[in-house]
Amino acid sequence: MNLSSAYGRPKPSGGFEAWSWLFMRISGIVLLVLALGHLVIMHLIHNVDEINYAFVVERFRGFGWRMYDLSMLVLAMIHGANGMRVIIDDYVHAPLWRRVANGLLVLICGSLLALGIFVAIFFQPVM
């Protein structure tokens, strides 16, 4: 028994929860760079006054920024949805409501992720 075992979720010892635990930490470190980098670039170096259609068209001309946005999108959505799954596990106990909540989570996050991936890959300017 150490002090840390009295705080928060205990580290899972195997199976899906252990992979989930590891994924949250690895994706978290990658997102620390990608998401904070995105905020610094789009909100501090540039800002919402400069961002418009032409700005995005110019930014998406290259392959690199599309890949940056695509990796950030995929990691952030899975990281966020998995975090939400843990919260639902903690607060929604009735089997039916838990199934409803998890179903809605998969439906909403899954369709938005698919939409985002589609746009990041296939967007072509129509000017």
Next chain:
Amino acid sequence: MSMYRGGVGQWSWALHRVTGVGVLIFLCLHILDTSLIVLGAEHYNAIIAIYRAPLFRVMEVGLFACVLFHALNGVRIILIDWWVELTRFHKLLFNIEMVLFTLIMIPVTWIMLRPLLK
């Protein structure tokens, strides 16, 4: 099962969840607004114009604060997971985190809200 034991452990745990859910909700909205780009300049520029309103500038600072707290607190969690001995200094680590958070948020808030003063 999650428990409340008081102190900074409880606060950092609760804030990690609240900021995480907040960022997830914004991510969902942000996918929808950005997806309007496929409909052309008129629709995309119309939705981005909403983000220039003063209320949204303040919420933009809130978004940055949520992401920054979640990131710094996540680093603290990872450090404690890997070096359990650090648990003895978990209050100190949280205080360092809050100092870093404040030091970063001061210039960030200034840069983001400056356009409102003009």
